[in-house]
Amino acid sequence: MTMNTINNVFAKRACVAIAMILALLSTNVRAQNTKRVLAPGVLTTVAPAIEEGETYSAPADLIEISKARAHLKWRPNFTASTRTLFERSLQVPLRRNVWGLEFTFKPFRMIEVDIPQASGKMQRKIIWYMVYRVRYLGQEVHFEAQQDNIGQADPRYTRFNNIRKDAQFRYLIPYFTLRSHLQDKEYLDRLIPSARDEIAGVEKVPGRLLNSVEMASTKIPREDAESGKGVWGVVTWEDIDPRTNFFSLYVQGLTNAYRYKDTAENPQVGDEIAAGRVIELKTLQLNFYRPGDTIELTKDNIFYGLPNAVPRPEIVYTTEPGDNLKSLAKRFLSDESRALEIYQLNRDVLSTPNKLPVGTLIRFPRNNHERYNDLEPVRLHTAKAGETLASISQAYDIQVRDIQRVNTDYLTNGEEPTVGALVMIPVNLNRLNRPENAQKDIYKIYTLRQVAIMRLYGMNKFSKNQWIYTGMNSPVFRTAEKPETTEVQPINK
Numbered sequence: 001m002t003m004n005t006i007n008n009v010f011a012k013r014a015c016v017a018i019a020m021i022l023a024l025l026s027t028n029v030r031a032q033n034t035k036r037v038l039a040p041g042v043l044t045t046v047a048p049a050i051e052e053g054e055t056y057s058a059p060a061d062l063i064e065i066s067k068a069r070a071h072l073k074w075r076p077n078f079t080a081s082t083r084t085l086f087e088r089s090l091q092v093p094l095r096r097n098v099w100g101l102e103f104t105f106k107p108f109r110m111i112e113v114d115i116p117q118a119s120g121k122m123q124r125k126i127i128w129y130m131v132y133r134v135r136y137l138g139q140e141v142h143f144e145a146q147q148d149n150i151g152q153a154d155p156r157y158t159r160f161n162n163i164r165k166d167a168q169f170r171y172l173i174p175y176f177t178l179r180s181h182l183q184d185k186e187y188l189d190r191l192i193p194s195a196r197d198e199i200a201g202v203e204k205v206p207g208r209l210l211n212s213v214e215m216a217s218t219k220i221p222r223e224d225a226e227s228g229k230g231v232w233g234v235v236t237w238e239d240i241d242p243r244t245n246f247f248s249l250y251v252q253g254l255t256n257a258y259r260y261k262d263t264a265e266n267p268q269v270g271d272e273i274a275a276g277r278v279i280e281l282k283t284l285q286l287n288f289y290r291p292g293d294t295i296e297l298t299k300d301n302i303f304y305g306l307p308n309a310v311p312r313p314e315i316v317y318t319t320e321p322g323d324n325l326k327s328l329a330k331r332f333l334s335d336e337s338r339a340l341e342i343y344q345l346n347r348d349v350l351s352t353p354n355k356l357p358v359g360t361l362i363r364f365p366r367n368n369h370e371r372y373n374d375l376e377p378v379r380l381h382t383a384k385a386g387e388t389l390a391s392i393s394q395a396y397d398i399q400v401r402d403i404q405r406v407n408t409d410y411l412t413n414g415e416e417p418t419v420g421a422l423v424m425i426p427v428n429l430n431r432l433n434r435p436e437n438a439q440k441d442i443y444k445i446y447t448l449r450q451v452a453i454m455r456l457y458g459m460n461k462f463s464k465n466q467w468i469y470t471g472m473n474s475p476v477f478r479t480a481e482k483p484e485t486t487e488v489q490p491i492n493k
Helices: 003-033 193-203 212-216 325-333 336-345 389-396 400-406 448-457
Strands: 044-046 056-060 092-095 102-105 109-116 122-135 140-145 160-165 175-180 185-188 231-237 246-252 258-262 277-289 315-318 361-364 377-382 422-426 445-447 465-471
Touching (some): 056 258, 109 193, 212 231, 325 361, 389 400, 389 422
Antiparallel strands (some): 044 102, 056 092, 102 122, 122 231, 175 185, 175 246, 277 465
């Protein structure tokens, strides 16, 4: 083989190698530029619930003037008294424009991440997180004054129409609060930079993941419902109680809708504006449950919605001198061989099954042989002001004792339902005469089990989510009693 032949062979091989490299690079570029399409059912979307009634508050006095500055009341000589500042502060209807954002989220999950500590060392922790997307689709509800001369521009007498408008963009200032219902604990989200990259690698969403601070400073542009990409974010928590099985996520900031009521009885001059006013923000409640234990949290599946079984109460016991797992298993479970079950359930507080520190709070497995009469069909009645069990029983043509029987866990003997309470009304499905509109909530049939779950989650119907109004001080940064934790005060619904 001549030298020229050898050179020709090497040249051809080099060309082939270069071509292969270029092909691979081209494939990678195309893959990077290709939009990742998530499988059906991966994303759950909650549409913005914009109601026209939220643009209007019933006429009320501006107490900062009508009460705190009552000395401004006077009678002018040459004009009507209704033109004075004092009179204009009486029975004023407050109006505002209302907007909302679409909220889409992926399944709730956990991941183990190394978290830097104040000591400079790393600690392996379990992080709870949820990846979400927000889109602004427009269709805001605005109020517009009618063009007439009624009332001479006095807002109390001007007529308004509601119209649909769009803005160029909106901001989301998110407040995420996770509430563990059985443990009665709440947690604010935490900024965990070291966790975001690992979460992004797992989730692979078509967009950069923003934390809550970055999300608050990002414009969410007006987009089309069919092609809009939205803005992606991630919310994270740490140090969540591993026993958390039944929990809800409360999201504030998806809409500017609110409502208020004045509570100050005697406001004074010098009081802060709105000092006696309770403002509640419209909040999205998402419900979840986790049928798992405290051992391998990251392997547990977290499901969206309400569970099908009633979370039965656990037995708890504070250990005393002389206690061991076998004696406790025989005492509470009637079986010494179940001592290992007690240890597995309490691995978060017990380092070994052979050592039982005095004063430790021990939980016991639920008895699988417990039977509950929780399948009886019931109808829900929302108690109104002045209603009693006697009046409710007359309205439904049943005996008071029947209502007391199914509500025994919520109404003691002689106790009457409070306004807004859900009272269960037993029904006989064989004799039930359904009305024409059987879809009304009042006619929906539940079971005692379902109502127990609804009460646990604070729901007024058996659904995966609901829009509620919560106080502005519900998500607070931290409680004064426990500044070292992320637990917050209970949400006021």
